[in-house]
């Protein structure tokens with residue numbers, strides 16, 4: 084077993100018993116939501132995965148180890164820490180060799196899941212091509228990870244603070260398949276529709292699993308995006324989120340917020356401007372993805 | 387042997403006998419030319435490869451299998467089908483797992499050829515960076531395939547509806563060598579010259595084969611572009627094709643044609659505006675590439 | 690041992706004895722500096738590496754072989770030759786199969802070092818995203834090499850004739866870690882500060898070695914940039930180099946210098962406009978990197 088991997092008792096037992104396992108990221112806990120909603124969300128999502136017949140494995144970097152499955156205390160630590168480092172591909176060796184506390188992004192969670200032999204990973208949304216990337220070259224490392232690391236990422240699409248059209252072009256160029264569930268459209272995180280279509284609509288876990296197995300059996304390395312729209316009852320109205328996003332983008336420009344500071348600024352402004360309703364939607368979509376991911380992990384083990 | 391591969395009797399015999407094999411794509415049949423010229427072209431190109439001492443292997447996805455070498459009936463099916471899916475890297479698992487009819491693009495044909503152990507692939511032109519990709523990010527998956535999949539692609543360059551200069555920059559960044567045959571210039575599909583040079587002029591099959599063997603012996607994965615200009619007698623006049631391309635680009639913009647619809651629109655307009663002469667040039671250049679590819683496959687086996 | 694590799698007696702002995710080895714590139718000799726300063730610099734840099742407890746291995750392509758470690762005569766040949774080819778990834782098979790004299794760039798030296806089992810490589814500066822690459826797509830193949838080839842590149846950052854901000858974005862997207870030594874800022878070759886920060890400051894060879902070992906033990910292929918600022922006493926004043934760079938850029942535009950000709954033009958103009966002081970700074974920073982790289986190679990072998 085890999086020297087950097089440390090499995091929780093629950094995940095170790097699941098591995099020994101050959102049960103389906105679903106990976107979860109930890110940046111959403113440390114950086115994506117306020118305490119205590121973040122830790123509560125994490126626990127509820129883990130339980131939803133158990134209810135779906137799989138075993139949850141939340142991933143974080145603690146004490147020089149890649150922890151696959153976290154204890155209650157570790158979840159609490161991540162949820163309350165103010166110095167957890169957001170870990171992408173380039174940061175993994177730093178956080179491990181310097182013994183720092185690290186919360187894994189989509190890219191780093193994919194890497195750790197692959198190292199741990201976990202094929203399905205549930206998150207809220209993936210990173211993408213930022214608005215203005217034509218000149219800023221600001222493109223999330225998540226996309227290159229999808230191009231090379233063989234893990235399925237179940238998400239609610241891409242936040243509309245990013246450039247969704249350019250994100251889909253980038254994925255196409257790199258041969259990353261984008262599946263949608265229950266509709267043809269590619270979802271936009273807070274809303275069910277982005278105005279763009281996914282590549283393929285595959286509604287059943289069995290159909291998704293057949294696609295994924297075929298890709299990997301062909302030796303085609305890399306991830307698959309399974310985009311699962313937020314339930315209609317919990318989605319935000321598209322006009323509202325569009326208007327608020329435009330407002331937040333304008334404020335960022337006026338206040339000279341740039342580079343790495345833009346995304347956290349926008350997310351925080353969107354949360355404030357929606358009076359907290361964006362947080363409720365965010366929690367709802369992650370839970371919805373947990374159900375989808377658990378069913379997929381079960382189906383993938385059956386086929 | 388790979389579970390998804392199905393070899394035709396002719397290709398299976400060639401493999402058993404250790405004969406040189408040349409892969410051919412099928413999108414040119416299903417989407418690139420009208421019936422019956424498409425099927426006739428496909429047969430003639432296969433025969434030219436046999437005449438050159440190699441065995442042709444036209445590739446398509448039929449009945450959940452990657453067919454390496456097609457029967458007469460299968461060529462006819464592809465040539466007349468109205469629902470064959472254009473298959474790139476991301477589409478391969480879909481078409482195979484959903485049992486759809488698939489015509490392989492340059493990217494997917496490279497993947498299938500590599501799986502089948504075929505090193506040389508003949509086509510008309512490769513995809514590239516689209517005009518306007520600075521803002522649209524519309525870059526063909528063929529280029530990333532060239533960066534990673536170890537198959538030689540014999541072509542007549544890149545169509546001038548694409549941005550040839552940006553295509554060559556992209557290939558340079560990704561370390562893909564571009565060889566030209568018989569001239570220093572990189573050809574532009576319908577015409578012999580694009581105004582850009584290839585990286586290396588290598589006129590003999592033996593010289594090309596030595597280059598290719600050296601690349602792969604070094605462990606440098608990825609494709610090689612062998613760009614072979616259309617014979618002068620069958621090339622279109624550069625001014626004419628440039629003027630018509632500009633006209634077609636203008637029409638696309640006026641009529642609001644965008645995204646994936648632009649390339650088929652342009653090709654169809656160019657065909658109409660040239661009174662069908664572009665089709666004759668297209669057929670001529672593919673045949674010319676077949677001769678070049680067969681000679682290269684023979685040379686590669688000798689060295 | 691690889692059929693294309695030819696080790697000098699000194700390097701062969703170092704390999705047999707298990708001594709730390711540091712790779713050096715040869716484009717800096719053939720294209721980067723005038724004779725005889727280039728050969729003198731090369732010898733002094735090699736000696737600095739020996740003084741630091743490691744063995745230098747200057748790399749070039751001579752007589753159809755990848756020479757790992759050069760004789761006095763070979764250094765002299767490279768330093769005086771007028772037809773040495775600048776070799777990047779795409780050029781390696783050409784220069785080897787056509788038996789040409791080749792000087793290796795950062796990309797090609799990384800490839801050759803990896804083939805030869807050498808983990809640390811010292812150079813002046815790496816290539817990057819060129820100014821205007823938003824529309825020209827002119828991005829050095831060095832960056833894709835860093836994304837995939839597992840060699841540490843010790844450098845003084847990126848020349849300010851390139852777009853340093855876009856270069857760092859590109860590296861981030863591709864998961865390449867950028868370490869700085871002795872300061873937080875990412876250096877700009879002739880000057881100590883670029884206005885951008887590196888990802889991680891790691892001042893000791895042991896800390897750098899722990900980072901690098903961790904990356905590769907995780908199976909994360911690819912290079913690491915160790916950026917080491919030129920010593921303050923030998924740096925050029927930032928205002929001066931900025932002013933001269935702007936002037937040279939303006940001249941290039943006025944004189945219609947474009948494409949591959951821009952970088953050599955700018956470097957030659959900068960040298961002329963600084964009255965040769967840029968050459969002194971260039972030599973100083975390479976020597977400084979040699980000390981850093983030797984210490985790192987020693988530390989990497991200890992851990």
Ligand SMILES: [Mn+2]
Nearest residue numbers: 221222223861
């Ligand atoms: Mn970014």
Ligand SMILES: [Mn+2]
Nearest residue numbers: 255524525526
């Ligand atoms: Mn496209």
Ligand SMILES: [Mn+2]
Nearest residue numbers: 558827828829
């Ligand atoms: Mn360039």
